[in-house]
Amino acid sequence: MPGLLLGDEAPNFEAETTQGRIRFHDFLGDSWGILFSHPRDFTPVCTTELGRAAKLAPEFQKRNVKMIALSIDSVQDHLSWCKDINAYNGEQPREALPFPIIADAKRELAVQLGMLDPDERDKDGMPLTARVVSTWHCRRPALCCGAGHAGPHKRVMPLTARVVSTWHCRRPALCCGAGHAGPHKRVMPLTARVVFVFGPDKKLKLSILYPATTGRNFDEILRVVDSLQLTAYKKVATPVDWKPGDSVMVVPTLADEEAKQLFPKGVFTKDLPSGKKYLRYTPQPE
Ligand code: BEZ
Helix, strand or coil: CCCCCCCCECCCCEEEECCEEEEHHHHHCCCEEEEEEECCCCCHHHHHHHHHHHHCHHHHHHCCEEEEEEECCCHHHHHHHHHHHHHHCCCCCCCCCCCCEEECCCCHHHHHCCCEECCCCCCCCCCCCHHHHHHCECCCHHHCCCCCCCCECCCCCCCCHHHHHHCECCCHHHCCCCCCCCECCCCCCEECEEEEEECCCCEEEEEEEECCCCCCCHHHHHHHHHHHHHHHHHCEECCCCCCCCCCEEECCCCCHHHHHHHCCCCCEECCCCCCCCCCEEECCCC
16 A cells, blocks of 8 residues: 555655755755645645745754655646745745755656545546646647647546556545446546655654645644654653643653653653553753
8 A cells, every 4th residue: 555654764766856856865864854745736725835834944944854845747837836936925936945846747656655635636527627637738649638639738647557557546436436446547636735754764753644625734844843853852742732842741651760860850740530640741851
């Protein structure tokens, strides 16, 4: 089954990006990393998200987190879209953001990483939006919509044989209508809004999965990075609605004696009806 689970190592894929070709492990180096996907270029929610991500880039850098986005269009589209994103931010419409955007026009990486949103198709159930259908340049008319000409015209997404034949449909009712759950030909959906955070060991520490229609909160993503780094470096957990500067929690696996030594600012336990002393707080370590 394609996709990534917590603890999995990031695949060392190669990809074209707005900052050139990368190999993912080399791109990450010894840093933390955040890979976040977008359904499509030139779409409203995505534009606001990337604008916010660009504004917060210095905050991610402070935390030693390398950022990289993915969208299922070409590098050329991404570069042109960057101008809109910068303009949306009230800045010069430059063809650059503070981080690269991966081009995944064939959705091969999106499939490998389990990033597709099976509900997100156009009103006819087709995989492409009207905008893309009307601007797609068909290089193989015989394999296309049957219009028999080579210019830009309506066509079905050029799925590679590998993608078509290996796609495993988990929701047949929303798929090609074949009505069975095995791997079969289907209309390809758009990418969902996935966030993967990788640690310096290149293992997946956190994943967030939103449908295409719900924009993410990048302040929340910074907050979870702070929590992950506190766990990695200070051996604490963060409670509900935690914000930087709030008290944190001693993890259940740490004995009281060890906790006292590890947290010189003190460990405070809340009394509970069960008599069990598991709600242990300590001021956020520096
Ligand atoms: C958007 O970014 O606005 C969007 C993209 C795909 C589906 C719905 C919304």
